[in-house]
Amino acid sequence: MPSLHLNGIAKRFTGHTALHDLSLTVRDGEIFTLLGPSGCGKSTTLWSIAGLHRPDSGSIAFGDRVVYDHGRVNTPPEHRNCGVVFQSYAIWPHMSVYDNVGYPLKLRRADKAQRDRRIREVLELVELGRHAKRYPHELSGGQQQRVALARALAHPPDMLLLDEPFSNLDAKLRDRSRQWLKTLQEQVGVTTVFVTHDQDEALSVSDRIAVMDQGRIRQIGTPAEVYDHPSDLFVADFVGTVNILPATVVEADGTHALIRLDGIGAPLRVPHTDKRIGPVHIAIRPENIDVIRHTAGDEPEGTLVARIESQAYLGDHYRYGIRIGATPVTVTTTRRIDADSLTFSLPAHDVRVFHEEPSTNEENRHAPVH
Incomplete structure (x- = not known):
């Protein structure tokens, strides 16, 4: 899987600068978390990686493949090969689990035998193999979240982008889902960018964390580095008690x-x-x-x-x-x-x-x- 490189990313909306000259590198195969309060720019960063926002400056590369370079390159979202899991899961209620997961493969015109094989593989991976014929309303919140994750992995992505995927779950289920995601990501090995405002979530699943505030990165480090050796008073106050x-x-x-x-x-x-x-x-x-x-x-x-x-x-x-x-x-x-x-x-x-x-x-x- 490729690494991810953001260099000098800025994004402005009317009367507001969401990102200020943001640069970071996500290593091949790691879970990298963007952590910060609401409005800090973490989701804007994620959507810029996915191609859903167009930055006003800077560049984005997946390994050696440049997907955005202001004024020169802007690869459409559908050609960036990102698997995305939204906060609301965004699975289709009229489709079965099988059809939800297989939809990205159908769009890419994979033949039926190839689709069947891959759908079975990812459903087993997310422990939903027995629920292929069910519909979203027949599943728990945690199971719906896993369907969304299986769909994001169906066509092996270069990047897995997660936007607060556990925020709609209760506390115990969130804790189990974090542990399960960490194990799954280690098995798959896909480079993952995870967005959350939950400090416990960031500390428990991340290889490294970028703490953000008002469109800037305050600190990048391992969970232990950020918690035990905060770079400034904002990080000390925001991460933990x-x-x-x-x-x-x-x-x-x-x-x-x-x-x-x-x-x-x-x-x-x-x-x-x-x-x-x-x-x-x-x-x-x-x-x-x-x-x-x-x-x-x-x-x-x-x-x-x-x-x-x-x-x-x-x-x-x-x-x-x-x-x-x-x-x-x-x-x-x-x-x-x-x-x-x-x-x-x-x-x-x-x-x-x-x-x-x-x-x-x-x-x-x-x-x-x-």
Whole structure:
């Protein structure tokens, strides 16, 4: 399967720029996810790859085959050989599962024996071999989604493009579908671009993720890189749950810094690759805050104590709400706290520090330091 290359893609609609000079490479055979809030440009990017939107500049190539080069090449959607699964599935209600899946082959004038063989292959692949004669109204939402995926794979595509395909499913079925898609994609090996606004979905199925905001890419990385080492404050805040606190760098040598937080007496010494002094924001995940057991009046040195303001039991963990200074903070732990207060520490290696940059084009920019 070919790799995918986008270079300098821009797309403008009336009074609005949806994509700003966007460039990325999707490796051969990987699941690459475009993740971001509504309106960030992820679907516009997907439709530009498919040929359903025509960019205003830039180029798109499937391996060595250029399918779009502004002013020179614009391969029609039907000749790009993309398998597309829409959010609404878009399967035809008057056709059986067999006919829905076989429709792309019929359009390409494949003979009946070839169609029958390929339809059986992809239906077995998506575990719907026994449902070939059924109609969409006789299927569950998850089964309809698999019919749409089988149809996208019927004529082996160069690219598989998925636009929030699980958004109409309930939570448990979404989780099962993610696992199933990951296994299926590994079997088929097709280069896949997956669009979602669901962080859990992106983290669980992706080989790499591009986090998008207002038509720009904020960060590209593996799920672990994006979650554990966000490139800026937007990524830290959007991907997963995070506590963001105002702070001040009082000393910095380019390797470490002393960070002062409101509500904490002694400064924290944290890894820090910037020498600037002054206001910053720190970010720390709720699960990375160390909850410390102790007996009353025997708090270990260097730890902090805060009153518990809220608590919730969530099955496999507990969630507690506290404050550090005036800032609400969420702490998660597998331990039940049978007290009115919580003793904790902020591990230096899990604290991310961000200097706020001057805004550009009315967008806030943050420079990361780790």
